[in-house]
Structure formats: C-alpha cells, structure tokens
Amino acid sequence: MTGKIIELGGRRLSLSNLEKVLYPSCGFTKAHVQEYYRRIAPFILPHLKDRALTLKRYPEGVDKPFFFEKRCPSHRPPWVKTADIHRSDNEQMTVCLVNDLETLLWVANLAALELHVPLAKAASPETPDAMVFDLDPGEPANIIGCARVALILQELLSRLGLSSRVKSSGQKGLHVLVPLNSPEATFEDTKTFSRAVAVILEKNYPDLVTAKMAKEARKGRVFINWSQNDSSLTMICVYSLRARQEPYVSFPLEWQELEQLAGAGDPERLHTLQAEAVRRAEQAGDLFGEVLSKQQKLPHL
Amino acid sequence: MAIQGMWSGTISFSLVAIPVRLVKAVAPGRVSFHLLHSTDYSPLSRRMFCPKHEQTVPPEEIIRGYEIVPDQYLPITDEELASVSPERSRTIEIVEFIDLQEVDPVYYDHPYYLVPLKGGEKAYRLLAEIMRRTGKAGLAKFVLAEREHLVAVKSDEGALALVTLHYSEEILPDADIAPKAGTVEAAEKSRMQKSIRNMMVDFKPEKYADGRREKVLQLLKSKKGAIVEAPEAAEAEGEGPPDLVAALENIMAEMKKNR
Numbered sequence: 001m002t003g004k005i006i007e008l009g010g011r012r013l014s015l016s017n018l019e020k021v022l023y024p025s026c027g028f029t030k031a032h033v034q035e036y037y038r039r040i041a042p043f044i045l046p047h048l049k050d051r052a053l054t055l056k057r058y059p060e061g062v063d064k065p066f067f068f069e070k071r072c073p074s075h076r077p078p079w080v081k082t083a084d085i086h087r088s089d090n091e092q093m094t095v096c097l098v099n100d101l102e103t104l105l106w107v108a109n110l111a112a113l114e115l116h117v118p119l120a121k122a123a124s125p126e127t128p129d130a131m132v133f134d135l136d137p138g139e140p141a142n143i144i145g146c147a148r149v150a151l152i153l154q155e156l157l158s159r160l161g162l163s164s165r166v167k168s169s170g171q172k173g174l175h176v177l178v179p180l181n182s183p184e185a186t187f188e189d190t191k192t193f194s195r196a197v198a199v200i201l202e203k204n205y206p207d208l209v210t211a212k213m214a215k216e217a218r219k220g221r222v223f224i225n226w227s228q229n230d231s232s233l234t235m236i237c238v239y240s241l242r243a244r245q246e247p248y249v250s251f252p253l254e255w256q257e258l259e260q261l262a263g264a265g266d267p268e269r270l271h272t273l274q275a276e277a278v279r280r281a282e283q284a285g286d287l288f289g290e291v292l293s294k295q296q297k298l299p300h301l
Numbered sequence: 302m303a304i305q306g307m308w309s310g311t312i313s314f315s316l317v318a319i320p321v322r323l324v325k326a327v328a329p330g331r332v333s334f335h336l337l338h339s340t341d342y343s344p345l346s347r348r349m350f351c352p353k354h355e356q357t358v359p360p361e362e363i364i365r366g367y368e369i370v371p372d373q374y375l376p377i378t379d380e381e382l383a384s385v386s387p388e389r390s391r392t393i394e395i396v397e398f399i400d401l402q403e404v405d406p407v408y409y410d411h412p413y414y415l416v417p418l419k420g421g422e423k424a425y426r427l428l429a430e431i432m433r434r435t436g437k438a439g440l441a442k443f444v445l446a447e448r449e450h451l452v453a454v455k456s457d458e459g460a461l462a463l464v465t466l467h468y469s470e471e472i473l474p475d476a477d478i479a480p481k482a483g484t485v486e487a488a489e490k491s492r493m494q495k496s497i498r499n500m501m502v503d504f505k506p507e508k509y510a511d512g513r514r515e516k517v518l519q520l521l522k523s524k525k526g527a528i529v530e531a532p533e534a535a536e537a538e539g540e541g542p543p544d545l546v547a548a549l550e551n552i553m554a555e556m557k558k559n560r
Contacts, residue, residue, distance in 0.1 A: 068361040159552045196541025200549040300545040
C-alpha cells in the first residue's frame with residue numbers, strides 16, 4: 001500500500017492507498033482524485049464553505065457499494081472544522097465543514113468521491129441561499145430534453161425578473177439554480193414557488209415536462225423535481241466528481257452554450273469529464289459565482 | 302413466461318467444466334396485494350419509525366445493530382459487512398459426490414434448474430445421465446446473492462438441477478418429538494398397514510391446486526367492475542399562490558405567442 005504524508009499550511013495530512021483504482025473502467029486512481037480536487041479547489045471551496053457536508057464514500061471504487069456519512073467521522077484530524085447542527089428532533093449532530101484545501105484533500109482521501117451539501121449554510125439551516133429546479137429525464141428522454149426545459153425555465157424566470165444559472169448534475173440531468181442570498185428566504189417559499197413553476201410548465205408542455213414523482217408520469221418526460229427545496233435534503237455540489245463509470249463532474253454551463261448544445265442535439269457534449277472541468281474552470285473562472293453572491297427576492301408570493 | 306437467468310458460470314469437478322445458466326425452478330403463486338389508504342385509495346409506503354423521537358427516520362440515518370442483550374447493540378457498518386461477504390462465485394466447484402437418498406428432505410431449501418450453455422451440452426447430458434442412473438448428487442459451495450450456500454447438483458429427468466441446502470446448524474433438533482417406544486398389538490399394526498396400502502397412489506402433484514389462490518382469483522374476477530383510482534399527489538395540493546399562478550400563466554401565454 002502506498003501512502004504519503006503531506007504538509008499544508010503547517011497541517012499534516014496522511015494520504016493512503018493512493019494507487020487504489022476507484023474508476024476501474026479508465027484506471028482513475030485515488031491519487032488522480034486527489035489531484036482533481038487539489039486543482040478544482042479554488043472553484044469548489046466557496047460552494048462547500050460553511051455547509052454541512054454529506055460524504056458519499058466509495059472505498060472500493062465506483063463499481064462497489066457506497067455509503068453516506070452525514071456525521072463528521074470521529075477519526076478526523078484536529079484541524080477539520082465542524083459544526084453542530086440541531087436536527088428537528090433536537091438531537092445534535094457534528095458535521096464536517098469543508099472550508100479549506102486540507103479538509104478537501106482529507107475528504108478525498110476517505111474516497112468520498114461525491115460531495116453533497118444542503119442549499120443552506122450550517123449556521124442558518126432554514127435559510128436557503130438559492131432555489132433549485134432539479135431536472136431529471138425519464139427514459140427515453142435525455143439531457144437534451146432537460147436542456148430544452150432548462151431554457152424555457154430560464155426565460156420564464158427572467159420574465160419574472162429572476163436571474164438563474166445552470167449546471168449538469170454529472171449524472172443524467174441538469175440543475176437550474178436561482179440565487180437568493182437573503183436572510184428572508186425560506187424553504188417554504190422556495191418550495192411553493194418552484195412547485196407552482198413546475199406545475200405550470202407541466203400544464204403547458206405536457207409531452208415534455210412532468211411535475212410528478214410517479215415513475216409512470218416520468219417516462220419520456222423531464223421531471224422537474226421541485227421538492228429538492230428542503231432543509232433536510234442535500235444536492236451534489238457544483239464541481240464535485242460523480243461516481244459513474246468515468247469521472248464526470250457536476251459542471252456549470254453558460255446559457256448561450258446550453259442553447260447551442262441543445263440545438264446541436266448531441267447529449268455527450270453536455271457532460272463534462274474531470275480533465276475538461278479543470279481546464280475550463282482555470283480558463284473561465286467560476287461560472288457559478290453568482291449563485292453565492294447575487295441577491296434576489298421571489299416575486300408574487 | 303420467459304425464464305430469467307440469475308447467474309451464469311461453470312460447473313466443474315476434476316477436469317470437467319460445463320458452462321451453465323442458473324434459473325429459478327419455482328415461482329410462488331401467491332396473489333399479492335398493495336396496501337391503500339381507505340379514505341382515498343392512495344398507495345401506502347413503508348417508513349422506518351423511531352418511537353422515541355416519534356418521527357420517521359430517513360435512510361441515511363439508519364444503521365444496523367446486533368443485539369447483545371436488550372437495549373445493548375453492536376453497531377455494524379455496511380462497509381464492515383461487505384468486508385466479510387464472500388466474492389461472487391464464478392464456478393460451482395463440486396467437491397464431493399453423495400447418495401441422494403442420504404439427504405433428509407428437511408435440508409432442501411430452494412430449487413433451481415441449470416440450463417446448458419453453448420459448448421457444454423455434451424458434458425451436461427453425460428453428467429445428468431450418470432447421476433440419474435447412479436442416484437448420486439454433487440456437493441458444492443456456491444455464493445449467490447452475497448450468501449455462501451451449500452448446494453447439491455442433481456439430475457432431474459435428464460436435466461441438471463441445483464438445490465440449496467440448509468447448513469446443519471440451521472436444522473432444529475427433533476429428538477424429543479418421537480414418543481418413547483411401547484408395545485403395539487399385532488392386530489392394530491396390520492390394520493394400519495392395510496389402510497395405508499388401500500390409500501396408496503402414485504404421486505401426481507398436478508392433481509392438487511392451491512384452493513385459496515383459485516378462490517382469491519375468482520373473487521378478483523367477479524369484482525372487476527369495482528376498480529378505484531388513486532389520487533394524483535401533485536394535483537391534490539392545488540397549483541400555488543393565486544398571484545404567482547396568474548403571473549406565470551400570463552408569462553407562459555406570452556412566451557408561447559413569441560415562439
């Protein structure tokens with residue numbers, strides 16, 4: 001077993017099993033995962049900061065069983081920042097906050113390939129910073145169908161005076177986020193609002209869209225999952241790896257780019273692999289910055 | 302009904318290797334029902350409930366614990382369980398042959414058929430035929446669905462069948478069931494022998510049917526007209542705040558006009 005001890009900012013971090021292949025179909029090892037998160041750190045860290053991390057760990061690679069870990073492992077290094085969150089049952093739970101590169105690399109060392117975070121920060125768990133529309137295609141619909149729905153959604157939102165951003169989920173769908181960044185935002189409002197939007201889109205595009213969770217309704221349509229707007233749920237963080245056959249990334253897209261790609265009709269071009277993710281992020285910067293900064297208020301509520 | 306393969310690999314012993322596919326030999330004919338809410342026929346789902354906190358527990362907060370004594374548990378992670386789970390078998394390696402008659406039926410657990418795959422037909426026929434004539438069965442260890450089973454490979458009218466066997470520690474003792482030996486009158490004995498002889502027939506399983514299943518199916522057929530429909534979950538809650546819905550309707554109409 002190969003391991004090494006690295007020192008970052010005076011903190012010691014021991015990395016283990018670096019040669020372990022976590023994506024067998026393309027020989028992508030834990031060392032590669034470390035390298036990916038090290039290079040994407042400047043872009044992903046602001047989106048992880050101060051949020052209760054849910055680790056989705058794949059100790060034996062993407063083909064083997066995974067497990068979720070919500071509690072911050074007790075064997076964590078002393079310098080890992082944590083938060084105690086109160087759950088609805090008044091019990092406390094200690095969670096990890098990935099606020100720096102060292103913690104990100106420690107988390108990667110646990111083979112936590114996928115990093116999931118709530119829409120709210122740990123200190124204000126009932127205040128969503130954004131509203132999300134999780135677009136999930138039901139076969140034979142695919143990501144191109146999601147792109148069409150996302151573009152309609154973008155226009156609808158912009159006519160309501162709301163700016164939005166889109167990213168690939170890294171799996172099959174797209175996520176459209178509406179930045180709020182206001183202390184007055186509540187999950188009750190974002191849920192009510194997103195559901196009304198989903199229902200109206202379903203009504204106007206019944207062949208393309210469904211707002212219903214039921215499997216049968218989703219067949220051949222894009223399911224707008226509005227119920228993700230919930231304090232108890234987490235979403236894949238932008239720039240996180242996904243545990244698919246190959247290391248795909250949940251990656252931001254420009255609206256214009258999405259329009260072109262939807263027109264071109266090649267679903268593959270809407271998916272971003274890790275190497276391209278690093279290249280594009282380093283070239284274009286954080287396309288999702290606005291999600292963390294732009295202040296907006298939901299109208300007509 | 303198409304037979305679904307649940308595993309494929311090879312049966313092997315000494316120098317023989319026979320490629321086969323494992324398929325189920327029985328499909329329980331139980332009529333199953335969904336549970337519905339009587340007020341509006343919504344299908345019900347099962348949730349795990351924590352009586353202490355009086356709330357449902359989400360899957361990510363559920364772990365396994367092995368009970369040591371009441372209220373004391375050893376928590377076990379999926380990771381730990383996976384580390385002791387055997388690897389999936391690629392072969393059914395026959396290690397011994399036994400006399401089939403020696404196996405008490407109480408050991409029989411689950412029956413399967415083995416279907417020959419391309420290139421294996423000749424060896425398959427040969428093994429099935431020899432085991433049939435000699436009344437032998439092959440014993441093997443075999444991992445199916447993460448459990449390591451003791452299995453018997455036997456001949457079944459020219460086909461090979463596989464039956465998973467219980468491990469001996471799973472069999473409950475029957476020592477106290479048989480009554481103590483006592484004297485029996487000869488007349489009594491011959492009377493019982495005679496009545497058994499009179500009732501002897503060949504075993505024809507097709508003569509018997511699951512009477513309740515037939516009756517349940519009859520009942521369902523007679524009720525065909527009384528179908529109820531579950532409500533649509535999203536619709537039941539309404540569309541949303543009237544102001545917002547009106548604004549969305551207007552925008553939608555404009556957008557469609559411009560397309």
